[in-house]
Amino acid sequence: MVGMLGVLVNTGTVLVGSLVGLLLKKGIPERVSQGIMVAIGLCTMYIGIDGALKGENTLVLIVSMVVGTLIGTLLDLDGKLNRLGNYVEKKMRRPGEKTSVAEGFVTACLLFCIGAMTIVGSLQAGMTGDNELIFTKATLDLISSCMLASTLGIGVTLSAVFVFVFQGALVLLGMLLKNWVIDEAMIAEITCAGSVMIIGLGFNIVGLSKFKIINMLPAVALVPLVYWAAQFLPL
Numbered sequence: 001m002v003g004m005l006g007v008l009v010n011t012g013t014v015l016v017g018s019l020v021g022l023l024l025k026k027g028i029p030e031r032v033s034q035g036i037m038v039a040i041g042l043c044t045m046y047i048g049i050d051g052a053l054k055g056e057n058t059l060v061l062i063v064s065m066v067v068g069t070l071i072g073t074l075l076d077l078d079g080k081l082n083r084l085g086n087y088v089e090k091k092m093r094r095p096g097e098k099t100s101v102a103e104g105f106v107t108a109c110l111l112f113c114i115g116a117m118t119i120v121g122s123l124q125a126g127m128t129g130d131n132e133l134i135f136t137k138a139t140l141d142l143i144s145s146c147m148l149a150s151t152l153g154i155g156v157t158l159s160a161v162f163v164f165v166f167q168g169a170l171v172l173l174g175m176l177l178k179n180w181v182i183d184e185a186m187i188a189e190i191t192c193a194g195s196v197m198i199i200g201l202g203f204n205i206v207g208l209s210k211f212k213i214i215n216m217l218p219a220v221a222l223v224p225l226v227y228w229a230a231q232f233l234p235l
Contacts, residue, residue: 003125003171006134011164013142014112018157021149033151040147041205044111048198055192056185057230064193064226068219078214081106104155108148109162110201110213112141114194114220120187122167126174134167183227190223 025033055061072078082102112118117140121133141163149156197216203209 002129003127003131003175004168006121006125006131006138007164007167007171009131010112010134010138010141010167011160013138014108014145014163015157015160017142017145018108018149018154018160021146021151022154022157024146025150025153036147037151038206040144040151041202041207043202044205045199045202048195048200048202051191051195052199053192054188054195057189057227059233060189060223060226060230061192061196064189064219064222065196065216067226068193068222069216071218071222072215073212075218076215077217078212081109081214101153101155101158104148104152105158105162106155106214107152107201107205108145108156108159109166110197111144111148112159112163113166114197114201114217118167119170119190119194122170123174123177123187126171127177186224186227189227190220193219193223 084102084105117133117137121131121137125131125134145156145159197213197219200209200211200213200216204211204213
């Protein structure tokens with residue numbers, strides 16, 4: 001279970017970073033917090049654009065995103081996750097607090113779990129036991145979680161649980177697939193789809209939109225199937 005070491009470290013950095021952010025929150029003026037959120041949003045867009053450019057098959061992206069979003073919308077994944085966040089919010093939110101636990105939880109989960117470093121790093125850790133990429137991601141998440149928590153509150157801290165479950169599942173998947181030949185092009189398409197969602201998340205953070213990114217998540221799981229089917233199309 002060497003592959004799980006990186007997951008534990010990454011979960012720990014999100015937890016520590018967000019707790020530090022909560023402590024700093026009291027001393028940060030609102031105008032500074034708003035400025036920080038815009039900066040984080042713009043950086044998030046950059047991360048998304050950089051990852052989206054790794055994809056090479058637009059058809060795979062379009063079909064996966066459309067069908068995946070349809071499934072997610074019918075299942076109301078965004079509504080379910082937000083209701084969970086709102087339930088926690090009622091239990092933990094202090095009177096007069098402006099930030100939403102649900103918003104912090106959803107934003108952090110997407111930012112920390114949907115991206116090239118998460119997918120490739122976790123699969124690599126499971127298949128080879130090499131945690132270097134996840135350790136790098138953990139360092140970045142330490143800083144990001146601190147900044148996010150200082151503006152979005154305790155919901156970011158709660159996302160550490162989701163980080164552990166999501167990345168842990170990918171590591172276990174990598175362990176199951178380590179004897180198979182993994183197509184790097186397929187991983188690139190998965191990264192592309194996830195990164196498109198990250199771009200949308202960036203718009204949400206900046207405040208330019210309220211895209212229901214959670215409803216798009218099934219697209220990531222559909223990419224391998226669509227990618228495989230596309231190999232038989234005369235394109």
